[in-house]
Amino acid sequence: MARMKFLCDADRCIECNACVTACKNEHEVPWGINRRRVVTLDDGLPGERSVSMACMHCTDAPCASVCPVSCFYTTDDAVVLHNKDTCIGCGYCSYACPFGAPQYPQTANFGTRGKMDKCTYCSGGPEPDMTQAEYVKYGSNRLAEGKLPLCAEMCSTKALLAGDGDIIAEIYRERVVTRGYGSGAWGWRTAYGETLTV
Amino acid sequence: MAHQLTRFFAVLALSLGLVLTGMTAQAQVNPTASSVTEDSMFEALGTSDTVSGRVSIPNKTAGTLIKPDNKDWAAFQRGALPLIFVVALGGMLVLLAAFYLIKGRVRVEHGMSGRTIERFSAVERFAHWTLSSTFIILALSGLNLVIGRSVILPLVGEAAYGTLTAWGKLAHNFLAWPFMVALVLIVVFWVAHNIPNKLDLVWIKQGGGLFKKGMHPPAKKFNAGQKVIFWCVVGGGVALSFTGYMMLFPVQAGTPSDWQLYQTIHGLVAAGLTAIIIAHIYIGSVGMEGAFDAMASGQVDENWAREHHSLWVEEVKGRTDAPAAGRTHPAE
Numbered sequence: 001m002a003r004m005k006f007l008c009d010a011d012r013c014i015e016c017n018a019c020v021t022a023c024k025n026e027h028e029v030p031w032g033i034n035r036r037r038v039v040t041l042d043d044g045l046p047g048e049r050s051v052s053m054a055c056m057h058c059t060d061a062p063c064a065s066v067c068p069v070s071c072f073y074t075t076d077d078a079v080v081l082h083n084k085d086t087c088i089g090c091g092y093c094s095y096a097c098p099f100g101a102p103q104y105p106q107t108a109n110f111g112t113r114g115k116m117d118k119c120t121y122c123s124g125g126p127e128p129d130m131t132q133a134e135y136v137k138y139g140s141n142r143l144a145e146g147k148l149p150l151c152a153e154m155c156s157t158k159a160l161l162a163g164d165g166d167i168i169a170e171i172y173r174e175r176v177v178t179r180g181y182g183s184g185a186w187g188w189r190t191a192y193g194e195t196l197t198v
Numbered sequence: 199m200a201h202q203l204t205r206f207f208a209v210l211a212l213s214l215g216l217v218l219t220g221m222t223a224q225a226q227v228n229p230t231a232s233s234v235t236e237d238s239m240f241e242a243l244g245t246s247d248t249v250s251g252r253v254s255i256p257n258k259t260a261g262t263l264i265k266p267d268n269k270d271w272a273a274f275q276r277g278a279l280p281l282i283f284v285v286a287l288g289g290m291l292v293l294l295a296a297f298y299l300i301k302g303r304v305r306v307e308h309g310m311s312g313r314t315i316e317r318f319s320a321v322e323r324f325a326h327w328t329l330s331s332t333f334i335i336l337a338l339s340g341l342n343l344v345i346g347r348s349v350i351l352p353l354v355g356e357a358a359y360g361t362l363t364a365w366g367k368l369a370h371n372f373l374a375w376p377f378m379v380a381l382v383l384i385v386v387f388w389v390a391h392n393i394p395n396k397l398d399l400v401w402i403k404q405g406g407g408l409f410k411k412g413m414h415p416p417a418k419k420f421n422a423g424q425k426v427i428f429w430c431v432v433g434g435g436v437a438l439s440f441t442g443y444m445m446l447f448p449v450q451a452g453t454p455s456d457w458q459l460y461q462t463i464h465g466l467v468a469a470g471l472t473a474i475i476i477a478h479i480y481i482g483s484v485g486m487e488g489a490f491d492a493m494a495s496g497q498v499d500e501n502w503a504r505e506h507h508s509l510w511v512e513e514v515k516g517r518t519d520a521p522a523a524g525r526t527h528p529a530e
Contacts, residue, residue, distance in 0.1 A: 017254060034255055040241065041245045041251040051251075053263055062272035069360050070281040070351060081481045086360035088367050089449060090343070096272035098265050113448075123502045183235045195236075 002164035003078045004121055005192070006152065007172055008052045010183045014136035015040055015050035019151035019160055022056075027139020033103045035119040036151050048185050052151070052160050055080065055101035055119035056191035063093035063102060063177035077143065079121040084137045090121070098190045121162075122149040158162045165192070173198050236264075255272045261452065271458040279462075280345050283469045304486040306502045314497035315514055322387050323496055329431075332373045337472045341367035344465065366439070371514075374442050375473065381435045388428060391419040398422035419510045427478050434471035438440040438464060519523035 014037050015151040023029065023036045023091035036054035057080045064072035064080060071086035072093075082093075096101040104113035104195035115137075124141035134141060142150060152162030156166055169185070174184035176198045238251050249263045249493065318326070342363060351359045400415050401422040405411040415421070441460040444451040451457060483491050488502035494504065503511045 002455070015254075021426055034257065034260060037255055037257075039251040039262045040255055041263065043252040051263060060270045064274045066272045068347055069363050070356065071360065074477065083356070083360075086356050088360065088364040090367060091457070092275070092461075095454050095461065096268050096275070098268045100260060100262055100265075100454075116218070123418075127253075179470050184237065186236050187264050189236070190264055190269070191386055 001076045001078075002066075003166070004163065005165035005168060005188075006054065006056060006121075006149075006184050007079075007188070007196075008162040009161065009172060009175065010041075010049040010156045011179070011181065011195045012015060013038070013052055014051040014157055014159070018167050019052050019155055022150045024118070026118075026142075028115065032107045033117050034103075035117070037104075051186045052155075053099055053187065054151070055097075055121070056099055056187050057119075057121055058098075059192040059193060061098040062098070064095040066092045066195065068092060069080060069119045073126070073163065076104070077121075077123070078099050078142070079123050080122055081123065081138075082118070083126045083127055084115040084117075087115045089115055090117075091099065093118075099187060119149075124162065132146060168198050172196065199277060201279055203265060219485075248323040258408075262453075265454070266453060268458070271462070273387070274462065279465050280348070282466065283341065283344050286469040287476065290476045294485070298480075298485070303484065304408070304481075306488050306499065307414075307505060308501045310488065310499045311501040312424065314491075315500055315502040315503050316496055317492045317498045317503070317509065318496045323493055324382035325380050325387060326493055328376055329384060329435075331369075332377040332380065335369055335373050337468065337475070339370040341472070342366050342502055371446060374439070377435070378439045379441065381432070384428075388420070390427045392425045394422075394425060398425060414505045414508065416508045417506065421506065423481075427474065430471060431472050434467050434474075437467045438471070443504070454514065466478065475481060 016173035017038050020036050020038060024034070027035070029035055031051075036052060036112050038050050038052045040048065040050045040187065042048045045190035050074035059078075061072060061080045063072070063082075064070075064074070067082075068090060069086050069088055071083045072080060073083070074080055074194060075107055089104060091102075091104065093116060094104070101118045102116045103118065104116055106114045120141075122140065124130075124134045124144065127137070130141050142148065147153065149162045152160045161171060172182070173196070182198060189195040236249065240247055243467045247267060251263055253261045343366070346359070346363060350362070354362070372472040397416060398421075399417065401417055404410070404413055406423050407415050408420065441464040444526050445457065445464065448457055451460065482493065488499050491502075492498045493496045499513070
């Protein structure tokens, strides 16, 4: 099985935020929640770069390790998913996540966050694939349809890559060698314990 | 001809110069030289290793891109914290069991007199039982968050455990408020009786009379041991209330780093206070004859009171005996 990863080539990202919009539309993500976001670093300075970030589907995911009800699970594709029926909305995964991925639909309500929501790598949840029940809770299941996450698929500059970690790493390496520079695979060291060397 | 040759070389030199300048210009805009990299950003940050930038979405906290430190908290949460709880609570249980087996129940040395004195009024007992009943539920539902996943989850399965813990969380969030009210009440009722004084040193020096038969150090309404419990409950209760309140309102409390700090303090204080309360429950029930009456009916046996709170008995007796002295029938 593949080891699915995201890789944002920051030297190509133009901060168009289309990945953010595509994600929200594809999964009908609730108001106030952004499963994906684009962060601009060194804004307005020489060397400014933008990075599109979502759940990185970490190896030994910290969210899964702190969840008091153990509602996280890792799929055969190494995608980190969670069960919203078990989730109690305690917020611990959002304390633990290095990427700010877990979010909650009600943050202002008296101590009761809703069920946690985060990027599913377009692969739904524990319900049977491509069912209405799954769609309502987690959004569409593109992986079950044989497609990759929409954010990466529709990226206009092909900055955001999704797919098997080895394959997208190779694509990125070729790009770096060809153009002669690269700002690195953002978040890989934190998420997978290894950085991408060119 | 020579003139033309000179011009040719001049043009050649010029174009060569242009090409060279062009190359330098190109080098100046080459993004390689100035592009930010993750490594350089982490290096520049030094001790605070958070990579942050600007986002165009309304949620500005999303501007934090990577914060690897969060994994340290995660490791503590699943590694050290459950261990601390098991050692603190299990250790206290073992200690108390050993004490019970070796020393047995603390008896009233002179036997029950049959006469009673009011030790705690109804309103004092109400405050105590509100505090203690909410504390027990808070402690159990909190403990469930720390070790339930390893203990209860394998027994009942994910769905049942999720439902149980969801109710536990609701109970934890809402019972925190009566707990805080009761905490304020016990402070109002008992703080005056819990100011440390010289008597407490004597009490502590004699080990509360616990280790020597027939030794009963003098004490007023509360002895030094009870004062320790009181201040632990007040200090721990305030710490738990404050940190818990911050966790109930995470948006107002700050960033994930703040939440981690509050949660860590909350967990550690809870482990310590729960261990202390287990000892308190022991000595107030099976550990000491006659002690439970104080909080049950509020009436304690006079002999029990004389042994454990001799000065308090004199105070109470002095108050009730003063008018009685003038009466024809003596009180006893």
